[in-house]
Amino acid sequence: MNTSVEISYYPLTENYLKPIGDFIDRLNAYEHLAVKTNGMSTQVFGDFDVVMAAVTKEIKKSFDLPHSVFTLKIINADLQVIPQ
Numbered sequence: 001m002n003t004s005v006e007i008s009y010y011p012l013t014e015n016y017l018k019p020i021g022d023f024i025d026r027l028n029a030y031e032h033l034a035v036k037t038n039g040m041s042t043q044v045f046g047d048f049d050v051v052m053a054a055v056t057k058e059i060k061k062s063f064d065l066p067h068s069v070f071t072l073k074i075i076n077a078d079l080q081v082i083p084q
Helices: 017-028 048-062
Strands: 002-011 034-037 042-047 068-075
Touching: 002 017, 002 048, 017 034, 017 042, 017 048, 042 048, 048 068
Parallel strands: none
Antiparallel strands: 002 042, 002 068, 034 042
C-alpha cells in the first residue's frame, strides 16, 4: 500500500531553520522515498511501511532538540499526482 504524509515541523527555538533543514535532509537520504518540500510543509510519498519507518525514525531524532512540534496528515494513497 502506498501512502502520502504531509509534515509540518515547528522547532521551538530561535534558530529554527537549521533543525528543519536537517530533518528534510535526512528524509531526502532515503532512496525509496519521494520527498517534496515547499514553504509550508514537506510531503513524503512511498510504500506505507517504508515511509512510516523513516518518518518515525527522523522525528525521534529531531526530538533530541527539546520542544519540537510536528503535525502530520497521512492518507492511504500516493498523491504525488492527482488524477484529473
